Amino acid sequence: MKLTSFASKKFLLKIVLWISASVLLIVGILSVIIYLNAQSLMISKESDNSKKILLQVKYNTNLMNETISRLTQSLYLNNDITSIMYAEQENMVDVITRINNVANSLNSSYPYIHSISVYNRNLNQFYNAGSPIFFDDPQVLGLFKSDQILPKLKPIFRDIHKVVNGDNKSERVLSYFMYETATRAENPNGAVVINVKPEWLLGNIKQINMVDRQKGNNIYILDPNGNYINEDDNQEDPAKLKWLKDEVERHTKESLSAEAESSFRSKYIDTQYLVTYLYIDSINMTLLKIQPTLEVYGYIQGFKTSIIFITLIFLVMAIVISVSISRKIYSPIGNLVRTISSGRPLDQRGRGDEISYLDYVYKQSMEKLKLYDKQLYQYGDVMKHYWLNRILTENLKLDTTELERIFLEMKIALPLDTSYAVLLLKIDNYKDFQQRFSSKDRETIRYAMINITSEWISRTYLNEGLDFKDDHVVLILSISPGDEPIETTVTALIQEAQQYVQQFYKITFTASISPLSNTVESLYTLYNKSLDQTVYRFHYGHQSILDSKITLLHEDNTKTGYAKKLEENLQEVLRKRNLSEIEDAMRLVFDEIRQLNYYNALASTFRLLETMKKTLESSSEPGVPSLLIDLSSFSLQLMEKETLDSINETILDAMKDSLQTVPGDPTKKLNHYVVDTVSDYIETHYQDPSLCLASIATMMKISQRRLGNLFKDAKQVSVADYINETRLARAAELLSENNISVREIVEKVGVLNETYFFSLFKKHFGVTPKEYALKSNMKHLADSKNNLEF
Secondary structure (H helix, E strand, O other): OOHHHHOOOHHHHHHHHHHHHHHHHHHHHHHHHHHHHHHHHHHHHHHHHHHHHHHHHHHHHHHHHHHHHHHHHHHHOOHHHHHHHHOOOOOHHHHHHHHHHHHHHHHHHOOOEEEEEEEEOOOOEEEEEOOOOOOOOHHHHHHHHOOOOOOEOOOEEEEEEEEEOOEEEEEEEEEEEEEOOOOOOOOOOEEEEEEEOOHHHHHHHHHHHHHOHHHOOEEEEEOOOOOEOOHHHHOOOHHHHHHHHHHHHHHHHHOOOOOOEEEEEEEEOOEEEEEEEEEEOOOOEEEEEEEEHHHHHHOOHHHHHHHHHHHHHHHHHHHHHHHHHHHHHHHHHHHHHHHHHOOOOOOHHHOOOHHHHHHHHHHHHHHHHHHHHHHHHHHHHHHHHHHHHHHHHOOOOOOHHHHHHHHHHOOOOOOOOOEEEEEEEEEOOHHHHHHHOOHHHHHHHHHHHHHHHHHHHOOOOEEEEEEOOOOEEEEEEEEOOOOOOOHHHHHHHHHHHHHHHHHHHOOOEEEEEOOOEOOOOOHHHHHHHHHHHHHHHHHHOOOOEEEHHHHHHHHOOOOOOOOHHHHHHHHHHHHHOOHHHHHHHHHHHHHHHOOOOHHHHHHHHHHHHHHHHHHHHHOOOOOHHHHHHHHHHOHHHHHHOOOHHHHHHHHHHHHHHHHOOOOOOHHHHHHHHHHHHHHHHHHHHOOOOOOOHHHHHHHHOOOHHHHHHHHHHHHOOOHHHHHHHHHHHHHHHHHHHOOOOHHHHHHHOOOOOHHHHHHHHHHHHOOOHHHHHHHHHHHHHHHHHHHHHO
């Protein structure tokens, strides 16, 4: 593939874009963080500025409050005021003179004094300067007429009314009260009230509001009752003022500590405001300052423009730097692409960027390497198995040098200067194993047997495995000096392997351990010895572990059969038809057969069967001939049994079935056993392509016509049809349960002609095998979905 195919250099472009995007992302995030921090800092700064303004107003207010308080105290002690306040007879000339003297002195020094009111309790009379002389103060009257207590020297914001041309005119003032009582329960003898014009406070606030009026900045004053004092001056929406008061109250309640001053942000309709409040304890009022946050943010709009400009500069720089860095990063990749693509043709799968091309070339190379490795491994494995097979099955005579060369080249992991043993693993119930599994599955299971057992054995001994492609596999064990004897250790390891194989593959195997030998040439003898030992599975049953010591016990036994007395006992209990006694008698016979060598044991088994047949033939008990036919019908099955236990069990099952049958017509019993035997034989041998009525009749020593009529009368179907139904039923099971081809299924059910099978299957089920498998899979999926939903 030529590099010109990558003229666009897609991967280089990707590198540039990724680096540029990464830098832009970082710069963008930093810019946003800086901008947000600037907003937060500006809000904090503006909040501090608002607090400073309110603190200045508070300072002025406290200063004025202190001045008025001292003035009130001074007036209360003034001689003119005292004379008026405590006079017992009214002298209006004197009152006017004295109060005018006081008013003149105050007006020149304190222009913000609205009026002075003096109350004489003795005369029950108010004297006022700056208001009508006979103005009555209702709050002072309330002090004398009730238990009401007025705060001394504390300003009270109130509205007094002045009569002008016959009309009451509203006037708002801050009133300072001063009076004294001898005891708490007594009413004062007199009182002095100084009313101060609020313009000194409201005017100051109004001037501040006028500066930022059009920006939405305003300062408000709340009296102790939560009412606005300067509401009319600001001409604000009443709903907005109510919202502001409620928000301040809410924030004050939610605040963790009772703060005299604080600020917060809140939204009214679509506008967010910065609200700052300050409590003035000297006059018991609260100052509020409200300001739109957009106005605050407006201060940083220029800063925002600068950030955007800086970001763009960084972006341009990032692109320039990215191109430079990307070229350096891309340089080795480009060189590699040029080197690999030199002289290579363009392949469709190689199109794309450079990395895709390199990935494609890499995968192609790895596939070729794997193919080479596989071929090399398969060649080496085949040759290795070839030499191991020859060593075990041929009596080779090779010198040490030749053996070393073969072991080295074939990678046989067995030393030459050690002892050897052969471990043979023989599959139990081999005929059933052949019927249950395909040739590929059988090969896989044998391979698993070798690997699992080799893994366990290798914990103690070096070994090499070999598959003999039949009913057994072999392991050659290397035994180091000092490891003898090996039977106990190897037996424990084999038992572990047997458990694993049975758990995962549902099969069992019998193991045979050969004696030890010091030469490779003797492996031929050891293999044959271990193979000969496996015949004693007949004695010890499936999953047994056999060695030379066990077989020697049987080989040294000189007996040729079981005792005559045991045979006579069995004949006697057979005539009695007592099932428990038959079981006991047969157990004794089989126990003695197990003591014999293999060939004598096999002959004794045939002798036992013949004895039982003759005994039953000579019996005069009704119904016994049916038992005779039963034993005859599975005589072939008995010969297929691999152990004495299975032969004993088969015979006893037949006995139980026969002896527990209700007595009746012997002919019907005979027919019953014949039909059941044929059914059982078909269900266990349907894989046999030669299975037919003729083969079954020959085995059972019955004519084809008679056997066919008996079977059809009992089952309402011919033997041939029953065989086909059994095969089709099994084929349907395999189609539903296994992911194997139709051809394999045809072989498994014993049909030679695939076209004939398709014809039978469609006639029976109405669909082809593939359609049946598809419907079964769809049904399984639907059932699984329903189960999940449930």
